[in-house]
Amino acid sequence: MAFPNPRNAACYLKKLCGTFARKRGGGVALTLRDVRCDPIANRVLDLLMHDYTVAGERSGLVLTKNTGDLKLFINELDDLRQLDFIHHRAMVRHMERLRTQLTASNDHRERWKVRALMAEALALEATAKISNNGGRGNVVDTRYAALKRFLAKRFHPDYAPGGGIEKIVRNEIFKEIWNEIERLEDDVSASRFATAASRSAA
Numbered sequence: 430m431a432f433p434n435p436r437n438a439a440c441y442l443k444k445l446c447g448t449f450a451r452k453r454g455g456g457v458a459l460t461l462r463d464v465r466c467d468p469i470a471n472r473v474l475d476l477l478m479h480d481y482t483v484a485g486e487r488s489g490l491v492l493t494k495n496t497g498d499l500k501l502f503i504n505e506l507d508d509l510r511q512l513d514f515i516h517h518r519a520m521v522r523h524m525e526r527l528r529t530q531l532t533a534s535n536d537h538r539e540r541w542k543v544r545a546l547m548a549e550a551l552a553l554e555a556t557a558k559i560s561n562n563g564g565r566g567n568v569v570d571t572r573y574a575a576l577k578r579f580l581a582k583r584f585h586p587d588y589a590p591g592g593g594i595e596k597i598v599r600n601e602i603f604k605e606i607w608n609e610i611e612r613l614e615d616d617v618s619a620s621r622f623a624t625a626a627s628r629s630a631a
Contacts, residue, residue, distance in 0.1 A: 458485075458486070458487055459506065460485055460490075464490070464509065467509075469510050470506045470513075473516070480495055489502060490502070549575070580606060580610070584599065584606065
């Protein structure tokens with residue numbers, strides 16, 4: 430875990446250095462043990478240690494950047510606590526942005542889903558009207574084809590969510606369903622062929 434923008438954190442601490450440097454002469458110097466005993470300060474220091482090396486001096490803690498010669502001086506626990514507050518506020522804002530983007534994405538997806546369903550319903554209705562002129566059988570075929578498309582979109586392993594054992598189980602179920610669909614199609618085709626043959630013979 431790291432700060433959303435380590436450069437901003439470093440700039441913030443660097444600006445505080447001038448203020449903190451004036452406090453070095455007074456009171457007991459901050460030690461690493463003091464920081465480890467404070468949960469908030471300890472958490473911030475652990476985050477900073479991804480990019481900085483910590484050393485104790487008479488004036489307090491000195492953080493030296495791993496790449497370069499930037500040094501940060503920490504004289505009080507409040508310095509780290511304030512940095513934690515800034516980090517927390519940045520994370521909250523980042524989460525709010527992500528939540529807004531997710532909501533917008535879900536709304537967009539739902540709108541397209543409604544459009545797709547409406548278009549499919551209109552196409553099915555138009556096909557049914559045309560097929561009504563040719564008899565009931567064509568309407569049933571159209572609905573059967575629509576149901577087949579729905580099953581393929583809904584349960585095909587390539588489009589279904591999940592992984593591991595869930596995907597394996599879903600794959601086996603889909604195979605069973607699809608084999609039954611193909612068997613029904615073969616039966617219908619054979620029945621139609623027999624009907625057509627009997628009509629031609631008559």
